[in-house]
Amino acid sequence: MMNSALLIILVFWILAIFLGIMSVKGKDMNLEQWTVGGRGFGSMLVFLLMAGEIYTTFSFLGGSGWAYGKGAPALYVLIYISLSYVLSYWLLPVIWKYAKENNLMSQSDFFVSKYKSPYLGVLVALVGVIAIIPVIVVQLKGLGIIVSEASYGVISMPIAIWMGAISLTIYVMISGIRGSAWTAVIKDIMMVVVIGFLGIYLPLHYYGGLQPMFEAIHTAKPGFLKLPEQGLSVSWFISTVILLVLGFYMWPQVFSSVYTAKSGKVFRRNAIISPLYTLMLLFVFFVGFAAILKVPGLEGGDVDLALLRISIETFNPWFIGLIGGAGLLTALVPGSMLLMSGATLLAKNVYKPFVPSATEHSIGQLAKYLVPVIALISVYFTLNGGDTLATLILMGYSLMTQLFPALLFSFMRNNFVNKYGATAGIICGIATVAYITISESTIGTLFPPLPQAAKDLNVGIIALLINFLVTIIVSLIVRKFTTSYKLAAK
Amino acid sequence: MKIIYILSIVPFIGILGFLPLVNRVEPFVLGMPFNIFWMAMWTVLTSVILGIMYKLDPRNQEGDE
Numbered sequence: 178m179m180n181s182a183l184l185i186i187l188v189f190w191i192l193a194i195f196l197g198i199m200s201v202k203g204k205d206m207n208l209e210q211w212t213v214g215g216r217g218f219g220s221m222l223v224f225l226l227m228a229g230e231i232y233t234t235f236s237f238l239g240g241s242g243w244a245y246g247k248g249a250p251a252l253y254v255l256i257y258i259s260l261s262y263v264l265s266y267w268l269l270p271v272i273w274k275y276a277k278e279n280n281l282m283s284q285s286d287f288f289v290s291k292y293k294s295p296y297l298g299v300l301v302a303l304v305g306v307i308a309i310i311p312v313i314v315v316q317l318k319g320l321g322i323i324v325s326e327a328s329y330g331v332i333s334m335p336i337a338i339w340m341g342a343i344s345l346t347i348y349v350m351i352s353g354i355r356g357s358a359w360t361a362v363i364k365d366i367m368m369v370v371v372i373g374f375l376g377i378y379l380p381l382h383y384y385g386g387l388q389p390m391f392e393a394i395h396t397a398k399p400g401f402l403k404l405p406e407q408g409l410s411v412s413w414f415i416s417t418v419i420l421l422v423l424g425f426y427m428w429p430q431v432f433s434s435v436y437t438a439k440s441g442k443v444f445r446r447n448a449i450i451s452p453l454y455t456l457m458l459l460f461v462f463f464v465g466f467a468a469i470l471k472v473p474g475l476e477g478g479d480v481d482l483a484l485l486r487i488s489i490e491t492f493n494p495w496f497i498g499l500i501g502g503a504g505l506l507t508a509l510v511p512g513s514m515l516l517m518s519g520a521t522l523l524a525k526n527v528y529k530p531f532v533p534s535a536t537e538h539s540i541g542q543l544a545k546y547l548v549p550v551i552a553l554i555s556v557y558f559t560l561n562g563g564d565t566l567a568t569l570i571l572m573g574y575s576l577m578t579q580l581f582p583a584l585l586f587s588f589m590r591n592n593f594v595n596k597y598g599a600t601a602g603i604i605c606g607i608a609t610v611a612y613i614t615i616s617e618s619t620i621g622t623l624f625p626p627l628p629q630a631a632k633d634l635n636v637g638i639i640a641l642l643i644n645f646l647v648t649i650i651v652s653l654i655v656r657k658f659t660t661s662y663k664l665a666a667k
Numbered sequence: 668m669k670i671i672y673i674l675s676i677v678p679f680i681g682i683l684g685f686l687p688l689v690n691r692v693e694p695f696v697l698g699m700p701f702n703i704f705w706m707a708m709w710t711v712l713t714s715v716i717l718g719i720m721y722k723l724d725p726r727n728q729e730g731d732e
Contacts, residue, residue: 252706256682259710263675266717387698395692402692402700411690415683442727449721452713459707
């Protein structure tokens with residue numbers, strides 16, 4: 178049946194594209210307009226844009242999937258986002274101010290300018306592009322899940338993913354960041370309403386309330402509602418949250434939305450309301466918890482289906498259409514921002530350093546043509562990877578976190594870290610992440626004699642420590658070497 | 668200025684520092700297991716603390732910088 182669910186999703190799709198086109202009417206779309214909106218966004222738009230990036234299909238499907246599959250450890254999502262806003266209060270105004278003074282457009286520009294090295298910029302840009310591809314994959318996967326589930330299987334996953342990638346590409350090429358900001362307005366309203374409703378209604382409908390639901394889960398699966406003694410334990414939770422907080426603002430698309438603000442005060446003001454906004458995730462978890470006893474049996478990557486499966490069991494197709502429409506927008510907004518950031522990075526910070534004669538106009542053109550390229554690469558990985566949404570996101574995070582040491586040192590008044598140290602640190606950090614990911618190491622497998630609490634620490638800490646050490650040591654050696662060289666020359 | 672720095676650390680201690688003590692299901696509060704309630708409460712408190720920081724921070728008294 179070509180059902181009402183699909184029809185409603187289609188309406189949302191058209192609405193989003195319409196908004197994208199309207200938002201750029203009458204604007205001359207040069208690179209600065211396309212990628213940082215001419216630096217004129219106020220509190221409200223910056224808030225929605227950043228919320229648009231943070232609350233992706235991952236929050237919708239992955240958050241409920243983790244609550245369904247793993248229980249209490251899912252709360253890490255709520256906590257790292259809330260705590261990140263404390264960091265944002267201090268960090269974002271400083272980044273914004275420096276970017277404004279130096280007319281920066283991408284995250285890589287920031288490192289180029291701070292460390293006076295276009296090649297460090299190339300490295301940072303490549304790290305960014307590699308890390309955002311898993312996140313685009315998550316959005317495409319999410320889109321695939323939503324459309325195929327809401328069509329009751331009529332549209333298969335691969336077709337849904339291709340459709341999603343194509344429309345996402347067209348959308349980005351036309352509208353740029355303004356389209357994302359305006360679509361983010363509807364997306365967030367829809368998402369809050371749908372999630373709030375599901376999170377309250379499902380526990381009430383199936384269990385008669387929150388507490389009866391949690392008691393039923395507690396009886397059926399004792400221990401599921403607290404962090405386990407080992408594995409996803411307390412020490413895993415703490416170390417993971419800290420790493421994610423450090424990585425939270427290292428994403429290239431986040432830098433782009435920081436640059437759109439018209440003042441630094443915007444971020445301090447937005448920091449106040451933002452943690453309250455994350456409470457929405459609590460309702461996402463409630464949906465996942467409600468699904469545990471009602472749609473049992475989902476395993477592995479399928480846990481991400483929990484929210485849609487329980488909704489399909491409960492509601493009429495037209496309401497599934499509304500959920501699907503909201504889900505679609507939560508993929509479209511961050512997906513478009515990620516594609517845009519990736520394309521801008523490749524054109525401006527990878528291509529330009531090697532072809533200095535390129536004009537700003539041609540860079541802007543190139544960035545737009547790179548959008549479909551990145552989209553295609555992402556489709557490839559979407560169709561050929563089997564991981565859950567949470568695993569993919571965590572991998573991207575461990576890559577991005579490797580920029581933290583270089584960023585931190587760049588704010589010091591007398592920064593002793595130079596471009597050599599920063600580059601070597603980032604490369605060693607990334608190599609460690611790659612090794613850990615491929616060999617599937619944990620601290621437990623690397624250092625078997627450690628006590629359990631230490632074994633459960635997030636293994637990303639090792640990569641970050643190596644990164645810090647290499648950054649400092651290489652900087653000091655190079656500095657010593659160059660000063661003695663200068664002395665000898667005299 | 669000093670007190671704002673201290674306030675920044677409070678949410679981290681409240682959530683992560685207390686985690687080993689509050690990782691338990693009972694008692695239920697507001698229908699939620701105790702650990703989930705504790706984290707939800709601290710999310711709200713983080714907003715409150717950031718609001719206090721904003722008020723105390725002299726940089727916010729000036730116009731847009």
